[in-house]
Every structure is written in structure tokens, then in C-alpha cells.
Amino acid sequence: MSREEEIKEFILHGYKYYIPHVSIDCAIFGYHERQLKVLLIKHKLLNDWCLPGGYIKRTENLVEAANRNVKERTGIDGLFLQQFKTFGDPNRLKPDEFDVEKWFEATGVRITRDCWLLDQTISVGFYAITDFSSSIPQPDIFADACAWFDIHELPPLDFDHDEMVKEALHTMRVQLYHYPIGYNMLPEKFTLAEIHSLYETLLGKKLDISNFPKKLIALGLLKKTDEKRSIGAHRSPHLYTFDKASYDEALREGLVLS
Amino acid sequence: MSREEEIKEFILHGYKYYIPHVSIDCAIFGYHERQLKVLLIKHKLLNDWCLPGGYIKRTENLVEAANRNVKERTGIDGLFLQQFKTFGDPNRLKPDEFDVEKWFEATGVRITRDCWLLDQTISVGFYAITDFSSSIPQPDIFADACAWFDIHELPPLDFDHDEMVKEALHTMRVQLYHYPIGYNMLPEKFTLAEIHSLYETLLGKKLDISNFPKKLIALGLLKKTDEKRSIGAHRSPHLYTFDKASYDEALREGLVLS
Numbered sequence: 001m002s003r004e005e006e007i008k009e010f011i012l013h014g015y016k017y018y019i020p021h022v023s024i025d026c027a028i029f030g031y032h033e034r035q036l037k038v039l040l041i042k043h044k045l046l047n048d049w050c051l052p053g054g055y056i057k058r059t060e061n062l063v064e065a066a067n068r069n070v071k072e073r074t075g076i077d078g079l080f081l082q083q084f085k086t087f088g089d090p091n092r093l094k095p096d097e098f099d100v101e102k103w104f105e106a107t108g109v110r111i112t113r114d115c116w117l118l119d120q121t122i123s124v125g126f127y128a129i130t131d132f133s134s135s136i137p138q139p140d141i142f143a144d145a146c147a148w149f150d151i152h153e154l155p156p157l158d159f160d161h162d163e164m165v166k167e168a169l170h171t172m173r174v175q176l177y178h179y180p181i182g183y184n185m186l187p188e189k190f191t192l193a194e195i196h197s198l199y200e201t202l203l204g205k206k207l208d209i210s211n212f213p214k215k216l217i218a219l220g221l222l223k224k225t226d227e228k229r230s231i232g233a234h235r236s237p238h239l240y241t242f243d244k245a246s247y248d249e250a251l252r253e254g255l256v257l258s
Numbered sequence: 259m260s261r262e263e264e265i266k267e268f269i270l271h272g273y274k275y276y277i278p279h280v281s282i283d284c285a286i287f288g289y290h291e292r293q294l295k296v297l298l299i300k301h302k303l304l305n306d307w308c309l310p311g312g313y314i315k316r317t318e319n320l321v322e323a324a325n326r327n328v329k330e331r332t333g334i335d336g337l338f339l340q341q342f343k344t345f346g347d348p349n350r351l352k353p354d355e356f357d358v359e360k361w362f363e364a365t366g367v368r369i370t371r372d373c374w375l376l377d378q379t380i381s382v383g384f385y386a387i388t389d390f391s392s393s394i395p396q397p398d399i400f401a402d403a404c405a406w407f408d409i410h411e412l413p414p415l416d417f418d419h420d421e422m423v424k425e426a427l428h429t430m431r432v433q434l435y436h437y438p439i440g441y442n443m444l445p446e447k448f449t450l451a452e453i454h455s456l457y458e459t460l461l462g463k464k465l466d467i468s469n470f471p472k473k474l475i476a477l478g479l480l481k482k483t484d485e486k487r488s489i490g491a492h493r494s495p496h497l498y499t500f501d502k503a504s505y506d507e508a509l510r511e512g513l514v515l516s
Contacts, residue, residue: 021279022346022380058378062346086344086382088280088320120316122280124344124380178432 004108007141011109015116018055023123024065025053025161027084027168028074030132030148031185034201037132037148038165039073040157044106044142045099048158051165052146053123066126073146074135079128079184080251084171085164088122092160106142127168129202131185173203180221180250182242189225189239213240220246262366265399269367273374276313281381282323283311283419285342285426286332287460288390288406289443294459295390295406296423297331298415302364302400303357306416309423310404311381324384331404332393337386337442338509342429343422346380350418364400385426387460389443431461438479438508440500447483447497471498478504 001009028039040049052073056065063081071077104110111118137146149155154165175181182198192213199212216222223243228236259267288295298307310331314323321339329335362368369376395404407413412423433439440456450471457470474480481501486494 019279019346019378019380021277056346056380059348061348062344062380065346083343085341086320088277088314088323088382090317090319120277122277122314122320122380122382124346174436177435 003141007107008109010141011107011111011115011117014055018057020055020116021119021121023053023055023121024062024069025051025087025123025125025164026066026069026073026081027051027125027127027165028070028079029127029129029151029168029172029202030135031129031198031201032131032133034197035132036151036201036204038151038154039132039135039137040147040149040155041073041139041143042145043158044144045103046158049149049155050158050161052140052143054140062124063126066124066128070126070128072140073138074130075138076130076135076184079130080179080181081126081128082171082175082179084125084127085167086122086124087160087164089160090120092123093121123164125164125168127172129172129181129185169204176202180216180242180247183244183247189227189241191229191231191237191239193237195222195240219250221250261399265365266367268399269365269369269373269375272313276315278313278374279377279379281311281313281379282320282327283309283345283381283383283422284324284327284331284339285309285383285385285423286328286337287385287387287409287426287430288393289387289456289459290389290391292455292459293390294409294462296409296412297390297393297395298405298407298413299331299397299401300403301416302402303361304416307407307413308416308419310398310401312398320382321384324382324386328384328386330398331396332388333396334388334393337388338437338439339384339386340429340433340437342383342385343425344380344382345418345422347418348378350381351379381422383422383426385430387430387439387443427462434460438474438500438505441502441505447485447499449487449489449495449497451495453480453498477508479508 030037030039039052041052042049052069054069056062060068062083066081067078070079070081100111132148137148139146151169157165176199181202182195185198186194195213195216196207200207213222220243222240225239225241227239229239230236286297288297297310299310300307310327312327314320318326320341324339325336328337328339358369390406395406397404409427415423434457439460440453443456444452453471454465458465471480478501480498483497483499485497487497488494
């Protein structure tokens, strides 16, 4: 199928392959050197930016749908994905505002009011965190652009996506106390100062220096290596690494850090 | 409309009033004197018990749908409802197992394979906690029974509702550290031992006696009254009450108890 045929088939008969009325949206947070960003896309048919998302194939579960989406937008497979909330306000999407002419120009398909894409949709929100420097943002077939935006300088977002980002951030911050986070955002070996910076940036606040890293060590998630890094005169902090088995168990079982 | 006509209209044309493919399910936990129960219904068309739930009206948001459901099943309006997870495994419901003859006997309506009720459905899970002694369980139009079951003695549940109860309990226990819980499960004035019992029962484990109640006091959620209760020779503990304004703010904003 050509790209045009693919788009036409999706618009006219997508309900055969995807579950109508339900979408997923992904708040993908990107961390790198004390910066926290979120990935946004610019949909051809909308004026503002929005979170990447899409429909759920009839053969996949929700996490598989989210993972497919995250992989398509970032090139990264298998990120830890966490559901944070499902959004279902009857006014969250306003299909009446879709401009049929603009839709036709963008896709070559003339839609009618009973198109499955224009009915009420409930969306399941997932968040993920990654190192944004290791990603290659890639727009979907309905988008012109896909890019990282600093969490403190977001443009206005379409639909209820402002609320989604806020809720995703809130849940991520609460869950920092319950799940280990960091495996894919730090080099394989890192200093306690580096993981401390990561937690401060994700939480958006200063932390007592003795706080998280020591708890991660006490819980067996961090292992001290024999290596040190030289960062200046008389300063050569030890390097640490994650204990992958303990880390994976904590992801499955949860833990209380605080 | 008679009850029969109402059932027929729902089965044949319910998709006009409700969003297809999406349901809500409610894990309503009931506390009373150190017992923790969950409300279950016995659907006419299913062999096992399941959580109460239903579809979302096209005019209501998810919390309104959950609240309507909880109110219909328990008689209690306005319980604090918390989304815990959305379930979308493609095998979570097995409509093929529905027995069309049994369905006809129970409802008087002969359904066909393309009935909107038989297509894939994703379900948004909510939990609530209440004092079960103040509820009046009431089956819905498709159920024969509605009753409280001790959390430690649950029957086998239909669909993926075993997993739902497990996830609801897990989320409720994690959220005990982040939201105040107790307002509708204790008498207006209570002893610290009573609220301590409530937390122990909800968490399913023993707590250090100095733990939660003192934190609730420190956070301004509990106020000491001038009254005492006489519970034996030389024992007359002070009675406490919730500070409703602080409590409501903590519900909105969240807090960290631990």
C-alpha cells in the first residue's frame, strides 16, 4: 500500500483494525544534564501542538499500543511505560472544529460526519522517561513535526493535553517515591551527584543531598563499583551502577523510597 | 418505559446513549470495625461474581459515570472516587462465551453477533472506600444479587476482575500515603486507636502506633476535641475529628504522609 492508500484505508476503515472510541496518548519525558523536556507533535489538521498518541490495535493490549507509539516517535523500544490516568470528559475533543476542507487538502480523503474518527473518544494516558539525547523524533503520518520542548516552556496544547502533561508530571513525581527511575537516563556508571541531579530535575525541587541515592543503595538498587571519576583536585567520587535484578524486581513490585 | 422495554432499548440501541467499547468498573471497598470488604454483583448471564460497573453516558465524564454506578449499587452519593487503572487486554472479555439462549431467557431479547455489547471493551477502574454498614447493596437490571465479600474470602471473579481487585487494593494502599482517607469511615468523633485500626485494616499490616495518626495531626487534618471517651478504669482517650477544610485541600492537592 502506498502512503496515500494507507491514510485512506485508516480514515475510511480503520475501525476494523483499531478499537474505536479509545485512544492512547503518551507523555514522553526526556532528561539530559539537568534539563527536563517533553515530546510533542504538530498535527497537520490542528493549530496547536499535542502529545503523540494513536489508536489501539484490536490485537494488542494498552501497553503494547503505547510502546508501539513511543517506538515510532522516538526510535526507542521497550521504555518503562506507566499508565497515569484515563481522560473522558465529553468535551475533551471537539470534532466539530475539524475543518473538512483542510482535512481533504492534507489527506486527499473527504470525510463525513459519521466517520469513526469524529465520534467521542476516551484516551488512556501513559508516561515514559528517557534520555532525550538518545532519541530521533519522528512525526506520524498525520503530523508535520515532532520535537522536544522544555517542560518550563511548553506552547499551548490542543485538546485536554495541557491537563494531561500536568497529570503525567504529577504522577511521575509521586511514583518516584515508589518505583526506581533512572536506568535509561544515566550512563552505565555514574556518580551519586549525577543520580541526585536526575532526581532533582525530575521532581523539580532541591533535595537533601543524603536523600534518594542513599535509599537506593540501602534497597540494593545501586552498587558501588571499584572505579572513581576524577573531577578536579582531590575530588574523585566513586562510580555506581544499577543492580539490574533488584531494579527489575522493584519495577514489578514497587517500593517506598520515602 | 417498562423494565422490559428499558432492557430491550439498552441492548439494541444503547450505543446511542452510551459510548461503545468503554466501560467503568468500580472496586468499592467497605470498612467496618477492622473488617475490609468489597462489593460484588452476580450477573444473570455469568457464572461467577464480578465488580459492579457499566457504560459511560455520552453526556457524562468518567467520574460522573463511576459515581452514578456507586450510588445505584450502594445508595451512597459523592464518595471519593479514584481512578486506579484502565484495563485493555484484548482477551479480557470473551463475548463468544456469552450464551445467546441464556441471554434470551434472561432479557427476552435475541442478540446477534454484531450487537454493540459484544465487541471489544476497555474498562476504566475506579476505587472507593466507605463504611459498609451504611450502604444498601442493590443489584442492577442485569444482576441477581449484590453483596459485600470479605477481602480475604473472595469467590472466583469473572473477566479480569481478580486482577482489578488486586490492582485497586495495591493503588489504594499506595495512595494511603498520599491522600487522607477516613472521613466517611469513622464516626464524626473518634479516638486515635480507631483511626489507627482503620489504617491497619486498609493496609493489611500492623503499623507502629505512633505512625499515621500523629502525622495526620501534624498536617492539620485531625483536630483534638475537648471530649474524651471512657473505655475502662483509668482509660479515657481524647476524641478527634477531621478538619474538613484541610482534609478537602489534601484530597485535591495530595500530600505525603510517610
